[in-house]
Amino acid sequence: MKIAVASGKGGTGKTMISTSLASSLAGEFPIRFLDCDVEAPNAHLFLKPEIKETLPAVILLPEITMELCTLCGICVEVCEYNALAKVGTKILVFPQLCHGCGSCTLQCPVGAITEYPRPIGTISKGVTDDNIIFGMGELTISEPMPTPIINQLKTQFHNNDVVTILDSPPGASCAVVATIHDADFVLLVTEPTPFGLHDLKQMLGVLSETDTPSGVIINRDGIGDAKVEDYLAEQSIPILMKIPYQETIAEGLAMGHLLTEIMPSYKSEFTKMFQQIIELSRQKETP
């Protein structure tokens, strides 16, 4: 079971929800937690794992052997990201634009392209006191491509027999799609503001493409307006939880505490919500 926690808008409380959900379920199920927000990972500040191992995360870049190259230009044509250019009698590679997809290598008719790894960040593995297996990707500052790290992180920790919780980056771009595309359920965290609603709609647009079941948590309930709730009712999208806006929560989070440590009553709320998530993803399987 893979549950991805995403939002659209940044700062709505993804990490608060994902870490507290993981911690609430930790006694009952084997849990893996993957911090896929590789540009600003922070779940470790709340779950406090002991990091046992840190590996380099790499992107595979093409290298062209000009002695073999016939300058046919197929590699330039197949590159979706314009990372290659045919210039006179040379093929130029622009490493910062390369997504490491390997299309050029596969399509080269004369085998003139080989791949070499370029480090772009790290993957850390650890475990928490309550036995959550913890993984985190971290993109090196100035590197533009988060998706290869997210994919490697997910491959390294792949296990269908456990409950995996993926803390997604904000937004609705490639990095989010890389995180959520194979999830069994996407938990969307939003806030009742025009920004929250706008970005939530973008995420629902992404999910309509992947056809993944989803539900919404409204965080900071009580601020803003009722438009998020109206919209969700209109679209028949379930609201799984509402967390009121309270300064004590903000203060506790700023100290690095989990929501379930600040307000222990939430533990049973998260356990209940997990049952609801299982139910909702089953309904989707058998329409």
Add this chain to the structure above:
Amino acid sequence: MIIMISSQGNKLEDLADPRFGRSQWFIRYDTQDDTWQAFENQSIYQRGGAGISSSQFMMDNGVKAAISGSFGPNAHQALSAGGIEMYTFDDNQQSVQEIIKAFQTGSLNKFN
């Protein structure tokens, strides 16, 4: 000599476009016989690397000088490697025709 100017429209009277990779049109102009042709820039539909694919378009069309408001680092690298000279204009309110005249009188800035 074949030159190509980034343009906001497909006519010589239209304003030149200060953006290179994301300009709407490119005007290919032959200074030898004063013939010209407008091309819609396909790179504007791409999510990334527009400067590089625009540079590739210049190279594939035998251009010797590219003219725009500025050139990004990737376009600069690609055009330099392809031996295409780059020229820039400061005034964004000039037509393509005026820019061509400025190029011919040598009053554009060479971009290195």
